Amino acid sequence: MDTTLATFEKDVIEASALAPVLVDFWAPWCGPCKTLGPLLEKLEAEYAGKWKLVKVNVDENQELAAHFQVRSIPHVVAFVDQQAVDQFIGMLSEGQLREFLDRLVPDSAQAARQAAQQALAEGRREDAYEALQAALAFDPGMEDARMDLIELLLADNRVDEAHKEVELLSPKTTQGIDPRFNALKTRLDALDAAADLPPTDALEARVAGHPEDLEARFDLASALIARRKYADALEHLLEIVKRDRTFREDIGRKTMLSVFDLASHQPQLVSEWRRKLSATLN
Numbered sequence: 046m047d048t049t050l051a052t053f054e055k056d057v058i059e060a061s062a063l064a065p066v067l068v069d070f071w072a073p074w075c076g077p078c079k080t081l082g083p084l085l086e087k088l089e090a091e092y093a094g095k096w097k098l099v100k101v102n103v104d105e106n107q108e109l110a111a112h113f114q115v116r117s118i119p120h121v122v123a124f125v126d127q128q129a130v131d132q133f134i135g136m137l138s139e140g141q142l143r144e145f146l147d148r149l150v151p152d153s154a155q156a157a158r159q160a161a162q163q164a165l166a167e168g169r170r171e172d173a174y175e176a177l178q179a180a181l182a183f184d185p186g187m188e189d190a191r192m193d194l195i196e197l198l199l200a201d202n203r204v205d206e207a208h209k210e211v212e213l214l215s216p217k218t219t220q221g222i223d224p225r226f227n228a229l230k231t232r233l234d235a236l237d238a239a240a241d242l243p244p245t246d247a248l249e250a251r252v253a254g255h256p257e258d259l260e261a262r263f264d265l266a267s268a269l270i271a272r273r274k275y276a277d278a279l280e281h282l283l284e285i286v287k288r289d290r291t292f293r294e295d296i297g298r299k300t301m302l303s304v305f306d307l308a309s310h311q312p313q314l315v316s317e318w319r320r321k322l323s324a325t326l327n
Contacts, residue, residue: 046097048068048100049105049109050109057124058124058127060097060099061125061126061127061128063159063160063163064095065095065096065125065146066097066099066123066124067089067096067099067124068100068101068123069098069100069119070101070103070109070110070118070119070120071102072103073102075118075119077118077135078119080136081119081136082100082119085098085142088142095150096150103115117135119134120132120134121133123145153184154181154183154184154190155187157176157180158193160172161176161177161180161193174197192218192226192229195210195211195229196229199229199232199233204237208233211233214226224306227302227303228303228304228305228306231307232271232307235267235268238267239271242267245268245272248264262281262284262285263281263282263285265281266279266282269281270307275308275311275314276314276318278304279304279318282298282304283297283301283321284297285297286322286325298322301318304318
């Protein structure tokens with residue numbers, strides 16, 4: 046692809062948010078450019094979408110060349126995540142080019158995970174599912190991608206499928222202190238519990254009639270977590286902490302910490318309830 050000053054933002058800067066972009070500054074009269082250009086095109090085809098080649102004819106785009114201080118060609122500048130991150134001037138061998146590219150290009154699993162994140166940001170949920178499944182096909186042990194998938198499944202209430210993915214996580218994740226997994230497990234447990242619990246209004250009536258019934262209060266908190274009503278759930282969990290830290294091995298406090306991770310997209314709410322928990326504990 047050839048670019049100009051008018052299209053550089055779209056062709057290079059915006060595109061580099063999805064995959065690395067190499068900008069080849071060249072000119073028709075440049076001998077080494079005639080060797081490097083076809084070699085870059087060959088490698089771009091071989092890497093099959095993992096990076097993108099964009100060419101700038103310096104004779105026709107002197108303002109762009111001046112902006113990037115191009116004084117000798119060929120001059121190649123690499124962009125990643127909308128930033129110029131590396132460059133080289135002159136010819137490189139094919140082996141040196143591969144080394145240069147491999148420093149920029151994420152592995153296939155990571156690239157697929159990034160594609161999933163981009164798809165989610167754009168509201169393309171089915172594309173996100175496909176990209177995460179591709180990431181896990183490339184690397185079944187990629188725990189972050191599997192937790193991305195579990196998170197997406199839970200958001201879509203596909204609980205049975207989420208359980209199956211949890212079973213594929215390593216013991217290091219499920220039996221350790223990974224805060225992200227603990228948050229996902231809290232929501233998964235809440236959804237499981239909610240399926241067998243009485244209606245929320247019945248639980249609220251039980252708690253109102255018997256404020257000391259911590260089991261009922263925890264059931265209500267679980268139902269609220271399943272419905273993503275985190276502030277209401279935190280209110281009942283904090284009450285459990287206040288009334289009995291030993292109840293079910295301090296489950297009130299532990300669950301609050303997991304809810305903080307679940308509600309990380311609501312920083313003001315999390316900050317408020319962290320202060321309340323801290324004040325209660327101290």
